[in-house]
Amino acid sequence: MSLIDSMSMAKPNLKTRSKILAKLRGRDLVNCFQCIKCTSGCTALKLLELEPHEIEKLVNLGLVDELVSSDIIWTCVTCLKCVQRCPQKASPYHVIIALRNLAVEREAKIPEEFMKKVSQILETGLAESMQKVTTRKMETCDRESLKLPKLAGPKESFQAAFMKALEER
Amino acid sequence: MFQTGLQLATRMTRIGVYVCHCGLNIAGTVDVEKVAEYAKTLPDIVVAKHYTYMCSEPGQRMIQDDIKALKLDRIVIATCSPRMHEETFRKAVAEAGLNPYLLEIVNLREHVSWPHSEEPEKATEKAKALVRMGVARVKLLEPLEKRRVSIFKDVLVVGGGIAGIQASLDLANAGFKVYLVEKAPSIGGRMAQLDKTFPTLDCSACILTPKMVDVAKHPNVTLLTNSEVESVKGFVGNYEVAIVKKPRYVDGDKCVGCELCTKVCPVKVPDKFNERLGKTRAISIYSSHAVPKVATIDPDFCLRLKTKKKDVCGKCAQACEAKAINFEQQPETVQLKIGGVIIAVGSEVFDASRMPEYGYGRFPNVISNIEFERISDASGPTNGKILSPNTGQPPRTVVFVQCVGSRDKRFHEYCCRVGCMVSLKQAILVREKMGRDVNIYVCFNDLRSFGKGYEEFYRRARDLDINFVAGIPSDVRMASDGSLYFDVFERGTSKLLEMHSDMVVLANGLVPSSDITEINKLFHASRSADGFLLEAHPKLRPLECSTAGIFLAGACQGPKDIPDTVAQASGAAAKAMDLLASGEIELEPLKAVVDEDLCSGCRVCESLCPFSAIEMKRETKIDEEKLRAEVIEAMCQGCGLCSAACPTGAIKIQQYSNKQVLAQVDAALAETKGGN
Numbered sequence: 001m002s003l004i005d006s007m008s009m010a011k012p013n014l015k016t017r018s019k020i021l022a023k024l025r026g027r028d029l030v031n032c033f034q035c036i037k038c039t040s041g042c043t044a045l046k047l048l049e050l051e052p053h054e055i056e057k058l059v060n061l062g063l064v065d066e067l068v069s070s071d072i073i074w075t076c077v078t079c080l081k082c083v084q085r086c087p088q089k090a091s092p093y094h095v096i097i098a099l100r101n102l103a104v105e106r107e108a109k110i111p112e113e114f115m116k117k118v119s120q121i122l123e124t125g126l127a128e129s130m131q132k133v134t135t136r137k138m139e140t141c142d143r144e145s146l147k148l149p150k151l152a153g154p155k156e157s158f159q160a161a162f163m164k165a166l167e168e169r
Numbered sequence: 170m171f172q173t174g175l176q177l178a179t180r181m182t183r184i185g186v187y188v189c190h191c192g193l194n195i196a197g198t199v200d201v202e203k204v205a206e207y208a209k210t211l212p213d214i215v216v217a218k219h220y221t222y223m224c225s226e227p228g229q230r231m232i233q234d235d236i237k238a239l240k241l242d243r244i245v246i247a248t249c250s251p252r253m254h255e256e257t258f259r260k261a262v263a264e265a266g267l268n269p270y271l272l273e274i275v276n277l278r279e280h281v282s283w284p285h286s287e288e289p290e291k292a293t294e295k296a297k298a299l300v301r302m303g304v305a306r307v308k309l310l311e312p313l314e315k316r317r318v319s320i321f322k323d324v325l326v327v328g329g330g331i332a333g334i335q336a337s338l339d340l341a342n343a344g345f346k347v348y349l350v351e352k353a354p355s356i357g358g359r360m361a362q363l364d365k366t367f368p369t370l371d372c373s374a375c376i377l378t379p380k381m382v383d384v385a386k387h388p389n390v391t392l393l394t395n396s397e398v399e400s401v402k403g404f405v406g407n408y409e410v411a412i413v414k415k416p417r418y419v420d421g422d423k424c425v426g427c428e429l430c431t432k433v434c435p436v437k438v439p440d441k442f443n444e445r446l447g448k449t450r451a452i453s454i455y456s457s458h459a460v461p462k463v464a465t466i467d468p469d470f471c472l473r474l475k476t477k478k479k480d481v482c483g484k485c486a487q488a489c490e491a492k493a494i495n496f497e498q499q500p501e502t503v504q505l506k507i508g509g510v511i512i513a514v515g516s517e518v519f520d521a522s523r524m525p526e527y528g529y530g531r532f533p534n535v536i537s538n539i540e541f542e543r544i545s546d547a548s549g550p551t552n553g554k555i556l557s558p559n560t561g562q563p564p565r566t567v568v569f570v571q572c573v574g575s576r577d578k579r580f581h582e583y584c585c586r587v588g589c590m591v592s593l594k595q596a597i598l599v600r601e602k603m604g605r606d607v608n609i610y611v612c613f614n615d616l617r618s619f620g621k622g623y624e625e626f627y628r629r630a631r632d633l634d635i636n637f638v639a640g641i642p643s644d645v646r647m648a649s650d651g652s653l654y655f656d657v658f659e660r661g662t663s664k665l666l667e668m669h670s671d672m673v674v675l676a677n678g679l680v681p682s683s684d685i686t687e688i689n690k691l692f693h694a695s696r697s698a699d700g701f702l703l704e705a706h707p708k709l710r711p712l713e714c715s716t717a718g719i720f721l722a723g724a725c726q727g728p729k730d731i732p733d734t735v736a737q738a739s740g741a742a743a744k745a746m747d748l749l750a751s752g753e754i755e756l757e758p759l760k761a762v763v764d765e766d767l768c769s770g771c772r773v774c775e776s777l778c779p780f781s782a783i784e785m786k787r788e789t790k791i792d793e794e795k796l797r798a799e800v801i802e803a804m805c806q807g808c809g810l811c812s813a814a815c816p817t818g819a820i821k822i823q824q825y826s827n828k829q830v831l832a833q834v835d836a837a838l839a840e841t842k843g844g845n
Contacts, residue, residue, distance in 0.1 A: 002565070002566035002608040002670060003608075003666055004666070004667040004668075005666060005667075006656060006665040006666065006667045007664060007665060027632055027634065031628065031632060032631075033627070033631070034639055036661075054661060054662050054663075056661075057659070057661040057662050058662055061636060061638075063662075
């Protein structure tokens with residue numbers, strides 16, 4: 001073995017690393033030279049301590065096992081600023097999404113909110129749930145009070161396609 | 170001449186004073202208007218003006234118009250350092266019909282505004298005093314003429330690496346005769362040892378060898394390999410140089426390079442060309458593409474030459490069909506008369522054993538970048554296979570460590586300029602030769618890929634899955650199996666990484682050649698603080714020494730890669746052509762002159778002169794024989810050491826006689842009149 005993280009005693013997992021690179025269709029999106037511009041502008045950094053440049057480097061070094069099971073990859077708010085600003089056209093965002101997909105595959109612990117979202121899409125076909133609205137006259141309305149027709153659930157074919165897409169990732 | 174000076178000094182002079190603003194460089198601190206007004210109060214001043222940029226075309230024209238209209242015969246210009254624009258203004262006053270040496274420059278920038286920017290009022294007073302001194306001196310200046318002397322046109326090129334080869338070819342193609350001197354038995358230098366070259370990965374030998382052959386065959390080039398410069402006499406345009414051809418103990422004209430002798434020689438010798446990674450014999454040809462391809466016997470190892478007995482060994486002489494072996498060969502001295510010199514002695518690679526933290530020299534798997542070149546080169550000791558020097562097996566993990574001996578105040582403070590690119594290239598070579606399975610890491614400080622195509626090369630390295638670790642190891646250790654391990658704190662991830670590797674390649678920097686001390690003495694070529702040769706001006710005269718007629722090419726002036734070396738070599742060749750093409754040179758008249766009657770022949774000046782510009786002549790006058798100092802005008806640099814030391818005041822520097830200097834001193838001590 002060529003390298004060990006002395007703190008956690010983690011070793012590079014080159015198999016997982018190649019899996020991630022396969023998901024990213026090559027090395028272009030991890031071709032990072034550590035200018036750290038992504039982290040300087042990261043929306044999730046201040047509250048959630050996400051450091052996109054570190055994720056790029058860890059994937060390059062193959063120190064991915066810890067990363068896949070960590071909470072940090074779920075803190076990205078997908079604002080895509082890192083993708084826009086990267087001088088090397090790398091993309092921490094795409095790497096994070098690839099890591100999340102890997103986490104799902106491995107059935108690692110995934111934050112509850114994400115799972116709720118998935119089941120909601122499966123059930124309703126919508127990314128956001130139906131919400132009540134308050135008017136300027138302080139009246140609360142929903143579809144029913146506005147006499148709008150009930151929304152039909154998604155077709156079975158959608159659910160099948162969605163499940164299939166999930167598995168393919 | 171002195172009489173003329175006295176006549177001029179006693180005559181009424183008409184002086185013009187011109188104060189330059191230098192934008193805000195001077196005017197931002199010094200009240201230039203006040204200085205000009207003050208100048209008007211001094212005696213013999215006909216006109217005093219100030220202007221934004223005196224060196225500009227309108228500034229120069231203003232002075233020229235005044236010289237003609239007001240019949241000025243002396244000019245004082247208060248401006249930047251005379252090193253900067255004295256020549257410009259001399260030309261300008263000469264165009265207006267005045268002798269260019271009746272001009273005095275007062276330095277208001279380097280001597281006043283820049284050092285005293287915090288105290289503008291005092292600075293203005295100092296400026297006034299300096300102008301007053303300049304005016305006092307300018308009255309006593311004498312008109313001088315430049316002299317033209319004829320020169321030799323041949324050029325000596327010292328060092329047969331790519332810089333020397335390129336400069337020689339350029340000069341030879343332009344019709345100049347060139348003597349190319351190389352210390353080693355073959356030309357080619359450092360570049361001949363390299364495998365591939367960045368950023369194009371073309372093979373070093375493939376692009377160098379044709380040039381080596383061209384220069385050796387060129388009718389205008391005389392190749393002197395296995396030779397060294399012994400002595401240099403003379404001055405720009407008129408050098409007399411002695412070159413010693415060390416004995417090869419092989420007749421170069423007879424040897425056909427068949428290497429039969431090498432096959433029979435019983436003495437194994439570390440191979441210098443292969444960085445001592447392999448062995449050659451006591452009689453050998455320097456490298457597989459040596460030019461000239463002639464065998465050389467190493468007298469430190471050859472049994473016959475060591476024992477000096479006629480019956481010992483002699484196997485090479487028996488094997489040689491051409492009868493080229495000559496154990497009696499003696500050193501031979503060649504005398505040359507040349508006009509200019511191009512120094513291209515190159516650099517050496519830092520010796521990493523001085524840094525115990527990396528274990529170079531103790532751990533066989535820690536190698537230097539130049540050793541890697543030989544390992545990777547097809548003509549090297551492993552035939553181009555990358556193998557661990559310890560086990561002879563291909564390494565599974567290769568780590569490159571940057572900035573070894575460079576950017577390190579304990580050794581060399583400068584950046585070596587090539588280490589990053591060399592490691593990138595070598596990392597790419599490892600990937601190309603050994604495939605996907607080998608782990609490659611580069612531990613770097615800052616990765617500097619500044620040249621044309623270099624950043625793209627860095628990207629290519631990352632594309633090839635070469636890993637960059639932002640951090641430099643502090644202790645490389647060796648495990649019992651010979652493999653290496655060390656910790657690196659990685660800046661990007663803030664993790665302490667423990668790395669294991671079976672080959673560590675150190676990016677050793679380039680350091681001044683050990684020959685530079687000798688070159689410094691032989692050619693009066695100064696060195697900069699980093700130990701390399703010093704150029705005359707870091708920006709505007711990068712290709713020449715401050716000693717006239719000596720030019721610099723390649724890494725002897727500072728670490729350089731091949732593109733920069735070749736560019737500088739062609740530039741130095743062009744500068745040499747510029748100097749020598751006309752067959753004559755112009756000499757500055759600001760030299761030492763000897764008053765024959767006063768000279769007592771004490772030889773103090775001769776012993777002091779740093780340029781060997783004084784010769785003692787014996788002459789007979791009527792009834793007595795007398796020793797007298799004579800100045801070799803072309804060698805004198807006008808430094809004034811002799812004049813200061815002369816006990817009788819016989820030797821003077823033109824324009825710096827006691828009278829001229831003391832007039833300035835008097836003016837400096839005089840009370841300020843008016844103005845303020």
